[in-house]
Amino acid sequence: MSKLAATFLTQIVLGFALATSSLCAAERPNIIWIMADDLGYGDLGCFGQKVITTPNLDRMAKEGMKFTHFYAGATVCAPSRSVLMTGLHHGHTRVRGNSGKTNPGAQALKEGDVTVAKVLQEAGYKTALIGKWGLGDEGAAETGLPRKQGFDYFYGYLDQTHAHNHYPDYLWRNETKEPLSNIVTPLGENGGGYATQPIHFSDDLFADEALKYVEENKAAPFFLYWSMVVPHANNERTRELKDGAEVPDYGPYEGKDWPNPDKGQAAMISRLDGYVGRMLDLLKAQGLAEKTLVIFTSDNGPHDESNHDLARFNPSGPYTGIKRSLTDGGIRVPLIAWWPGKVKADVETGHVASFADWLGTAADLAGAKAPEKIDSISFKPTLLGLEEQAKHEFLYWEFHEGGFKQAALYQGRWKGIRQGGPEAPIMLYDQQNDVAETTNVAREHPEIAEKISSYLKTARTELPEWEPRWKADGKKKKK
Template structure:
């Protein structure tokens, strides 16, 4: 434990040293982090998609930099966002799974947690969260409310069940419920349901709100965490109507000879693409493009919850698995970085990074301090095409609590180890460099590497009363 704590301190100090060398304080950019929900690595044209149209994001990639080896914080929503906000990997961050209504406090950030929004706010940035949160709610989980976690302004959904409904009858503006004219058929708790009379599509409202925030705050540095809901399914609508791809219209896919869920899934992604196009156009029109870093990514791998056909779109690209998988299809996500005049156009990097690295990256850009406890390594040197200064991770780490505790680690950017239930279970080892589909377990041929990853997995996580591995919790019960 002391060794891991010391290494995190060294990373934080190193990030501060790099900050002084890489980017003068006068060049602090505005920062916009745009994140799709359940968008796969292969869902964008610039990452290999052949069917769905994404012209704006493809242009963004041509004008900026693609990360081909970028990883989400987790394979599902809440913990991935917790890693993003805290700069702590999945075994250290506060929220490690989707607790939902059964234990909302376990899915909330707490007082004393340090988010990237707090770091940027303390550095003089205006901070806004627009869209889906998932790390705090009214009631038992209010310690995690956005404005208690560093955001000056919030507009959107607090909990993810409410966010299933793309046509809700209310959204939150700060801590106030703001009614919408959609007529909703409620299902379950926490705002779940679907609209029987849809009028206002939430992501349309979020796009308007994000653009408005830019126009109103262009005189000072700002940070927008624009957390889209598309192309996440409306799970309740899928159960009731067999079609969870809830979207105002099917756009260019209306005349396709496809089932409606397929049309809706494609239309959500193309609609998302249009939002990004609007933002980049606004930044150019306002003279802010050269002063603003825009990053686009997704919170985890693609879903299969709209009743759409995965084979039509191949959303995981060349990788195996989808959301809830620890193979790369569940955790490797597209990332595009755009900053005209700073990031060279048309580049692709193989630098291995993850959501945890956003903390150190944002802090360096803002000339701010990285929290003392961190698993974050800034990728600013990569953005600035200064690879010689880029630090590398020895390990990336993930875990998953649904259906039995599992762990995974990526070692040296190449070797993926996955361990199923039980602290001493054997590690399945995959050579991601030569087997991107993770089809062949090579642990027997590489016992030293498998053993090294296995030892790391034993010490990678800190204990959390809210997120104990099932085998460990059951062991405690037996002792009693």
């Protein structure tokens, strides 16, 4: 081959490689993870809600895929978000509970932690967090600040107690406090309180910011983590005014013969539904719908902290328990995936997955390299209707409030829960035949109980900040 021919061939090969690389980059989706705060499995119409209207999310489910067996990372806020960010299950992730003001450093990601935002950032994605963070703050927890954990841009709340107040007197923009016009009565520490002159509702601001971010960054692949506060209660307002369902108006529930906390709870959920509708409409209008995967979910099960009537709304659906429970009502959450042209419309999947799987999934979609030692199995095959979907043998959770507890799901069917001590017998539930987890079948299936019991003893790595503190359950003495 002549030198001229060889040069020409090399140029062709390089040109093809560049074209292929550009094509792959162009095919990488924008990714939007939208997460409600304390929204129950049964709070959406498409998941069985009969009282609260959620037409936009119902439409999203009709146009996309509904996951019916999906789990949050934990039954409360901070550890669930830590699992989501790190791809490590509750016994391996950095933050394992809500430590609050007593030990803020224990509720912060550290230098060296690898988040989904870092993975996507290194793969060339622009990354933004809008809304509630809860994994880092100023002072002792500054190692977990969003822009130290892979986000290019941040607007919202750092501290979760501050986020109780839907009408705060400031929000953070990156590392700067940005004043708002709300007049706030402070209660406790960490920014808690409620507004006596409410003007700017934080989630309205977040919705505007999220849409603006998409419009301004539509030319390059982006990852937007839109972490809403609704329908979380303003706990301080509940204690002071007996109504923590803080919302600008009651919308379609204004005329209902209900107590105000009930109206407010329903209005918050319908309001967040409207935010999602605005985003989907924007993506279609901007020609981004076929280029963007949108996920909607919740950080844990429903709360009972607004003084509203749980029986009116049945927010846990067919499952037992709420936030702070390790039964499925506290950890099973709705999840909807929407990606026109890629995710088939009006599909329901029972694939068992959890927040820990998000890092692996996002990396898979972006063509990025995920860390090797994570608890994440990509559910991209399920999203795209491919046949080879790997599955977990176990999923794991723990809870540190009121005495340490553990739970595991085995083979997507058997739930084991342990409390009272490391040698206490587990309670075993067959979710295939008892979704409400009402009957302990450990005696009927001793081999399954022993399998889960053995797993629970090895499921977690030790962290000094999160040492198990077992509480006697009446059958076992505290050791």
